Amino acid sequence: MMTTQVSCLSGDANVPSINEAIDREGVVIIDNFFSDAWLNRYNDEVQPLIEAHxxxxxxxxxxxxxxxxxxxxxxxxxxxxxxFVDALIDPHLLAS
Incomplete structure (x- = not known):
């Protein structure tokens, strides 16, 4: 069975490093890409939508x-x- 190596970069990784990993492997994991404050805010906004579903x-x-x-x-x-909009316009995402 073939295994694939996936790069795991820190949340402060620069855009060229992120792009290099994506070009090489097609995917990259970025630890702590979103702050705890953003995650809490996102969860607070999404939870009512989930409950209403x-x-x-x-x-x-x-x-x-x-x-x-x-x-x-x-x-x-x-x-x-x-x-979610804030995530879409994150400079790291826009630059990659």
Whole structure:
């Protein structure tokens, strides 16, 4: 079995290092990319959406079996959570 090495960089990694890992491996893990304050804010904004979700079904058994009957899927987070927008415009993401 073939294994793939995935780089794990610190949250203060520079953009060239991030891009190099992505170019080489197609993926990178960045430890502590988001601050605890951002995570708390995001969770506070998303939790009411999760609680309000009624776990609707598609009505197509094949899709529901694949997607899961207890899975909560949220769409349009940029319109619903300002913290998500802040993540989208993060300089590290925009520069890579």
């Amino acid at each position: 009624n776990r609707t079904y598609t009505g197509v058994e094949m899709f529901d079996d694949f997607l899961g009957y207890n899975t909560v899927r949220l769409q349009g987070l940029a319109a619903k959570t300002p913290a």
